[in-house]
Amino acid sequence: xxxxxxxxxxxxxxxxxxxxxxxxxxxxxxxxxxxxxxxxxxxxxxxxxxxxxxxxxxxxxxxxxxxxxxxxxxxxxxxxxxxxxxxxxxxxxxxxxxxxxxxxxxxxxxxxxxxxxxxxxxxxxxxxxxxxxxxxxxxxxxxxxxxxxxxxxxxxxxxxxxxxxxxxxxxxxxxxxxxxxxxxxxxxxxxxxxxxxxxxxxxxxxxxxxxxxxxxxxxxxxxxxxxxxxxxxxxxxxxxxxxxxxxxxxxxxxxxxxxxxxxxxxxxxxxxxxxxxxxxxxxxxxxxxxxxxxxxxxxxxxxxxxxxxxxxxxxxxxxxxxxxxxxxxxxxxxxxxxxxxxxxxxxxxxxxxxxxxxxxxxxxxxxxxxxxxxxxxxxxxxxxxxxxxxxxxxxxxxxxxxxxxxxxxxxxxxxxxxxxxxxxxxxxxxxxxxxxxxxxxxxxxxxxxxxxxxxxxxxxxxxxxxxxxxxxxxxxxxxxxxxxxxxxxxxxxxxxxxxxxxxxxxxxxxxxxxxxxxxxxxxxxxxxxxxxxxxxxxxxxxxxxxxxxxxxxxxxxxxxxxxxxxxxxxxxxxxxxxxxxxxxxxxxxxxxxxxxxxxxxxxxxxxxxxxxxxxxxxxxxxxxxxxxxxxxxxxxxxxxxxxxxxxxxxxxxxxxxxxxxxxxxxxxxxxxxxxxxxxxxxxxxxxxxxxxxxxxxxxxxxxxxxxxxxxxxxxxxxxxxxxxxxxxxxxxxxxx
Numbered sequence: 227x228x229x230x231x232x233x234x235x236x237x238x239x240x241x242x243x244x245x246x247x248x249x250x251x252x253x254x255x256x257x258x259x260x261x262x263x264x265x266x267x268x269x270x271x272x273x274x275x276x277x278x279x280x281x282x283x284x285x286x287x288x289x290x291x292x293x294x295x296x297x298x299x300x301x302x303x304x305x306x307x308x309x310x311x312x313x314x315x316x317x318x319x320x321x322x323x324x325x326x327x328x329x330x331x332x333x334x335x336x337x338x339x340x341x342x343x344x345x346x347x348x349x350x351x352x353x354x355x356x357x358x359x360x361x362x363x364x365x366x367x368x369x370x371x372x373x374x375x376x377x378x379x380x381x382x383x384x385x386x387x388x389x390x391x392x393x394x395x396x397x398x399x400x401x402x403x404x405x406x407x408x409x410x411x412x413x414x415x416x417x418x419x420x421x422x423x424x425x426x427x428x429x430x431x432x433x434x435x436x437x438x439x440x441x442x443x444x445x446x447x448x449x450x451x452x453x454x455x456x457x458x459x460x461x462x463x464x465x466x467x468x469x470x471x472x473x474x475x476x477x478x479x480x481x482x483x484x485x486x487x488x489x490x491x492x493x494x495x496x497x498x499x500x501x502x503x504x505x506x507x508x509x510x511x512x513x514x515x516x517x518x519x520x521x522x523x524x525x526x527x528x529x530x531x532x533x534x535x536x537x538x539x540x541x542x543x544x545x546x547x548x549x550x551x552x553x554x555x556x557x558x559x560x561x562x563x564x565x566x567x568x569x570x571x572x573x574x575x576x577x578x579x580x581x582x583x584x585x586x587x588x589x590x591x592x593x594x595x596x597x598x599x600x601x602x603x604x605x606x607x608x609x610x611x612x613x614x615x616x617x618x619x620x621x622x623x624x625x626x627x628x629x630x631x632x633x634x635x636x637x638x639x640x641x642x643x644x645x646x647x648x649x650x651x652x653x654x655x656x657x658x659x660x661x662x663x664x665x666x667x668x669x670x671x672x673x674x675x676x677x678x679x680x681x682x683x684x685x686x687x688x689x690x691x692x693x694x695x696x697x698x699x700x701x702x703x704x705x706x707x708x709x710x711x712x713x714x715x716x717x718x719x720x721x722x723x724x725x726x727x728x729x730x731x732x733x734x735x736x737x738x739x740x741x742x743x744x745x746x747x748x749x750x751x752x753x754x755x756x757x758x759x760x761x762x763x764x765x766x767x768x769x770x771x772x773x774x775x776x777x778x779x780x781x782x783x784x785x786x787x788x789x790x791x792x793x794x795x796x797x798x799x800x801x802x803x804x805x806x807x808x809x810x811x812x813x814x815x816x817x818x819x820x821x822x823x824x825x826x827x828x829x830x831x832x833x834x835x836x837x838x839x840x841x842x843x844x845x846x847x848x849x850x851x852x853x854x855x856x857x858x859x860x861x862x863x864x865x866x867x868x869x870x871x872x873x874x875x876x877x878x879x880x881x882x883x884x885x886x887x888x889x890x891x892x893x894x895x896x897x898x899x900x901x902x903x904x905x906x907x908x909x910x911x912x913x914x915x916x917x918x919x920x921x922x923x924x925x926x927x928x929x930x931x932x933x934x935x936x937x938x939x940x941x942x943x944x945x946x947x948x949x950x951x952x953x954x955x956x957x958x959x960x961x962x
Contacts, residue, residue, distance in 0.1 A: 229858035233843035260321030268292040320361035368781035390787035413577040468547035549714030581717035740808035778821035836899035843894035
């Protein structure tokens with residue numbers, strides 16, 4: 227809130243009106259969608275307090291309370307977006323100061339082949355007939371939007387007012403993603419790490435296609451002949467601390483995958499008969515029991531959906547997990563069968579023989595020998611698990627365990643399981659594993675549903691692209707006799723794409739170049755097709771079409787506010803775009819972004835002749851999407867110097883600090899042909915005239931209100947004085 231108010235208070239065209247009391251004659255107390263002038267009056271008190279002689283800092287509780295009545299979302303102490311507050315404040319001030327007391331009905335006429343200049347002028351006059359205030363005079367402009375039918379070239383043009391422009395930041399859609407491929411049905415194939423170039427706005431399904439394309443050109447180990455899109459499918463997982471954090475739905479966006487995520491792609495055989503279903507065992511790996519930290523605790527979490535979530539180890543044992551999880555095809559009947567266990571053991575043994583050499587083991591001493599000695603010496607009473615481990619490992623290089631207290635020892639065969647299954651009419655059936663919905667426990671023990679659309683049509687589609695985890699499945703832990711911690715890392719082969727990526731990125735990363743503000747504006751006016759959810763009805767084709775849409779500025783306002791769209795949202799994802807933007811301090815010419823028809827108008831046109839702007843204020847945002855801090859830079863109209871406003875701290879800064887900032891979020895530009903009045907930065911309280919008494923009364927009321935509460939919500943540094951009040955910082959709400 228502080229940053230937005232500081233920038234607005236340095237808009238002298240508006241501040242002059244409040245300091246000179248000229249705004250009072252415009253107050254509209256009868257506007258049903260306004261605040262009856264209350265918001266404008268409180269803002270006037272705040273401006274007067276900020277620019278009075280000797281002002282140091284101000285706690286605007288009354289103003290915040292008035293704003294919250296107009297926009298309830300700004301009540302309380304939650305962090306708010308500075309641009310959203312600015313938009314609501316300007317809209318509220320406009321309604322309180324609207325000179326139109328009774329808004330007439332205005333009919334929007336069709337263009338009917340008329341010149342754009344005539345249509346635009348008519349729309350602007352209609353707008354002023356209902357909206358005429360100092361806010362409109364200073365901040366509102368007009369833009370032209372054009373829709374063109376891709377089939378018949380039918381054209382629709384509209385002219386609408388704007389208070390500010392939200393400017394998209396040009397970002398590279400393509401990104402390089404590191405993915406480790408594990409072949410689920412062929413343990414003898416070496417895992418391979420690749421770099422895939424994908425469209426960040428594409429889906430995970432597009433990533434899967436790219437992976438098949440890479441494998442199609444892979445000649446090593448005959449992979450191209452063993453794996454194809456017709457015989458295999460993918461399970462894309464995020465691995466965290468040697469276990470699966472989540473699986474990505476094929477319809478999820480690639481942008482939901484963070485650059486910090488460790489992505490594994492499990493290449494699994496397709497189900498030949500989807501009616502029979504298929505199960506996959508999720509196997510995590512642990513250090514040898516002799517070197518593992520003992521813990522009496524075991525925590526598991528279960529899903530309330532059709533498929534039960536996998537158990538996870540407790541936080542006491544996370545450091546004992548090594549390598550990466552394996553997704554192993556097992557019996558179609560149940561994981562809890564003898565055949566399933568034999569399949570898992572056989573798969574892991576083949577994998578270890580093929581990829582783990584003795585040189586990759588940290589501890590070549592057989593742990594079983596140590597455990598045998600413990601048993602012989604009678605020490606098994608102190609640690610019975612170690613003795614059991616030695617027994618379970620007999621003839622194998624590992625032992626399977628379902629939890630810290632339970633070995634993986636199924637007692638029934640597939641035939642017995644199916645027989646028992648057919649005689650029971652319970653709620654858990656094999657059909658539930660084919661529903662297309664499954665759950666896995668994430669790192670914090672919360673259930674993460676990986677399928678967002680569980681409709682029948684989508685379930686059949688998901689069945690061939692996602693692994694089915696049995697209702698009774700639990701994570702299986704392979705306790706190794708030897709420490710293969712390094713062996714897992716060394717067994718992964720580097721693909722040519724990864725080697726080329728590493729070669730390109732040798733040495734220190736080059737300094738990121740700033741994107742010029744003009745490039746953002748070019749992105750703003752760029753013609754783009756409408757999405758499927760925004761189809762336009764073409765009057766000639768008589769159908770909805772993905773029209774091509776473009777926007778241009780038509781009427782440039784005296785004060786141009788540019789909101790840089792740094793935050794991106796979707797249904798399940800949000801992020802901040804940290805692109806560095808270079809914005810000019812002076813002589814920013816917007817003529818390339820103005821519609822051509824508006825540039826070549828008659829001399830008697832009411833359109834402004836100048837298209838060049840100077841910067842005078844900036845709202846900065848530091849931090850991430852989930853939390854951050856706002857500050858402001860503003861140019862003092864009286865002295866021409868720049869100041870930084872950070873809550874109650876106000877200090878002068880060099881102009882280079884403004885140019886070098888990478889945190890610009892909202893930019894305030896003044897048109898060059900519009901005179902920047904000198905604000906009344908020193909209000910004389912000794913005046914005996916009516917105006918002086920008015921300001922004295924306002925300040926006295928402000929001070930009386932301030933005295934009611936010694937704990938201010940937030941504090942504004944005032945009128946360019948150097949302030950560093952640590953005691954005030956302790957009481958302010960820095961989240962505002």
